[in-house]
Amino acid sequence: MQVQGYMYPNEYELAWSILIVVYPYITGLVAGAFILASLERVFHVEAVKPTYRLALLTALAFLLVAPLPLQLHLGHPERSFEMYLTPHRTSAMAMFGFVYLWYLMAVLVLEIWLDYRRDIVLLSQRTRGWRRAIYRALTLGSSNISAGALAVDERAGYIVTVVGIPSALLLHGYVGFIFGSVKANPWWSSPLMPVVFIFSAMVSGIAAVLLIYMFTTWVRKRALDMRCLDTIARYLLYTFLIDFSLEMLDLVHRIYEANESFRSLDFMVHTRLYLSQIVIQIYIGTLLPLALLGLVQVIKLGATARKRIYACAGSLALVGIFAMRWNVVIGGQLFSKSFLGYTTYKLAFATREGLLPAILLMLLPLPILWGLTKLLPPWPEREAEPAGENRAATLSL
Amino acid sequence: MNRWRNGEHLLRVALVYGLGVVAFVLLRMALVPRSFGEFGHYRGNAIAETARQRPVFAGHQACNLCHSDVAALKRTGIHAGVHCEACHGPQAAHASDPGSVRPARLATARLCVRCHAANPARPAAFPQIDPRRHNPGLPCETCHPPHNPLQFLSQHS
Numbered sequence: 264m265q266v267q268g269y270m271y272p273n274e275y276e277l278a279w280s281i282l283i284v285v286y287p288y289i290t291g292l293v294a295g296a297f298i299l300a301s302l303e304r305v306f307h308v309e310a311v312k313p314t315y316r317l318a319l320l321t322a323l324a325f326l327l328v329a330p331l332p333l334q335l336h337l338g339h340p341e342r343s344f345e346m347y348l349t350p351h352r353t354s355a356m357a358m359f360g361f362v363y364l365w366y367l368m369a370v371l372v373l374e375i376w377l378d379y380r381r382d383i384v385l386l387s388q389r390t391r392g393w394r395r396a397i398y399r400a401l402t403l404g405s406s407n408i409s410a411g412a413l414a415v416d417e418r419a420g421y422i423v424t425v426v427g428i429p430s431a432l433l434l435h436g437y438v439g440f441i442f443g444s445v446k447a448n449p450w451w452s453s454p455l456m457p458v459v460f461i462f463s464a465m466v467s468g469i470a471a472v473l474l475i476y477m478f479t480t481w482v483r484k485r486a487l488d489m490r491c492l493d494t495i496a497r498y499l500l501y502t503f504l505i506d507f508s509l510e511m512l513d514l515v516h517r518i519y520e521a522n523e524s525f526r527s528l529d530f531m532v533h534t535r536l537y538l539s540q541i542v543i544q545i546y547i548g549t550l551l552p553l554a555l556l557g558l559v560q561v562i563k564l565g566a567t568a569r570k571r572i573y574a575c576a577g578s579l580a581l582v583g584i585f586a587m588r589w590n591v592v593i594g595g596q597l598f599s600k601s602f603l604g605y606t607t608y609k610l611a612f613a614t615r616e617g618l619l620p621a622i623l624l625m626l627l628p629l630p631i632l633w634g635l636t637k638l639l640p641p642w643p644e645r646e647a648e649p650a651g652e653n654r655a656a657t658l659s660l
Numbered sequence: 661m662n663r664w665r666n667g668e669h670l671l672r673v674a675l676v677y678g679l680g681v682v683a684f685v686l687l688r689m690a691l692v693p694r695s696f697g698e699f700g701h702y703r704g705n706a707i708a709e710t711a712r713q714r715p716v717f718a719g720h721q722a723c724n725l726c727h728s729d730v731a732a733l734k735r736t737g738i739h740a741g742v743h744c745e746a747c748h749g750p751q752a753a754h755a756s757d758p759g760s761v762r763p764a765r766l767a768t769a770r771l772c773v774r775c776h777a778a779n780p781a782r783p784a785a786f787p788q789i790d791p792r793r794h795n796p797g798l799p800c801e802t803c804h805p806p807h808n809p810l811q812f813l814s815q816h817s
Binding site: 271348 | 667670696
């Protein structure tokens with residue numbers, strides 16, 4: 264353990280590990296993916312329609328995994344249910360369980376069900392065996408897909424999305440609030456923290472859906488909808504610019520204010536966090552993707568070049584936002600509250616809170632998403648089904 | 661009528677959610693102990709249950725009654741303030757029936773480093789060692805009698 268200067272006894276070993284970095288990263292992807300989906304539904308950005316359902320399923324796949332890093336970190340996952348049974352109303356962390364449940368059940372699951380209801384009813388009629396049983400259960404016994412019933416779904420889905428936008432902002436703003444409200448830690452304590460978390464969530468979520476859309480289209484050997492891709496990339500650029508501006512505003516405020524913690528934090532940024540914050544987060548993970556996305560706006564480029572740039576910028580944005588979460592969570596624990604010493608974070612590999620479980624948890628939403636796309640295909644109907652089934656469906660209609 | 665029929669599936673989903681809420685309320689009634697919240701955010705009966713538990717620690721006065729020679733030795737050393745059961749563990753059963761309940765022999769190579777492994781959070785003057793370099797695997801009492809750790813060193817210095 265490399266400790267420099269003086270640390271209080273409870274500071275030299277970090278209490279929050281990489282799993283607590285993974286947790287806000289995953290919830291950010293959820294919130295960002297949902298906001299992208301809402302662009303089509305609420306703000307009528309028709310160009311992003313091909314990603315609407317994919318964004319919803321992505322949000323659900325990541326949301327199902329979101330509590331796992333916390334449960335692995337804390338141990339005794341069975342106790343997390345007690346948070347619902349005997350809620351501690353003065354604990355921000357305990358109340359987050361209700362924010363999570365609200366977002367999962369009242370927003371995401373409901374919106375997906377309403378949007379897919381027509382498909383679920385049709386699939387319950389076309390499929391056989393266990394798949395039929397699942398779809399029949401999902402219809403809840405109603406097979407009414409008349410124009411009037413679908414209009415009701417559309418209206419109800421719109422209302423759920425309208426409620427869902429502040430809920431998505433609450434979900435990730437709440438994560439930022441948990442850090443921002445720790446007044447004893449000057450690295451975290453900032454009223455801007457929830458806002459920065461919301462916009463960084465939107466950046467990571469939009470980038471993730473962009474990459475998943477590109478990858479799934481490539482796997483299915485379909486043509487990318489370049490109008491959709493260009494629009495998503497443009498929204499990625501806008502949200503990234505706002506996110507970066509807010510972070511810079513926070514930085515300028517800290518530099519100008521220069522309170523008693525400033526020398527300590529400044530030293531940390533120039534030494535222990537230089538690689539993860541200055542190099543990875545700002546240069547590689549923010550300025551470079553911003554330059555790439557900006558380049559497409561000012562120079563007319565061919566479709567292939569644009570695709571490559573978007574894939575590159577999206578990947579770098581995901582790296583940059585992960586670095587931002589790392590710098591918040593790990594960076595906030597590297598210095599002493601006495602401002603007289605610094606510690607280091609030693610990342611283990613195959614331990615309960617090591618790199619390996621963190622990687623596995625990051626990858627876990629992808630097979631879940633694969634399963635969800637098999638159950639509820641997000642692609643246009645003609646693409647999603649085998650030719651025989653498609654013909655049968657047309658005949659039955 | 662059509663309007664009712666077209667919105668019927670929304671009532672079904674509302675019913676599913678309603679059943680979920682009812683199931684949760686019933687589960688809560690079954691799982692949350694009745695005495696929860698009686699005195700604070702915990703199970704009120706826990707106080708009486710804790711009070712009923714038999715003590716597992718005997719206390720150092722009980723140890724001193726039989727092991728007065730060890731107590732006298734310990735009193736002169738730097739471990740004078742460390743009570744017997746801090747290292748030997750709870751010994752109430754042994755104190756009440758010394759003949760049949762024997763304390764386990766301690767693995768000092770693992771036990772002593774709990775306090776004496778180098779740790780930057782400990783005061784600099786506190787005796788600390790790096791267990792990987794300081795005679796690894798050797799029981800500490802080979803050189804340091806635990807009841808008066810400096811005795812051996814002072815005799816051989």
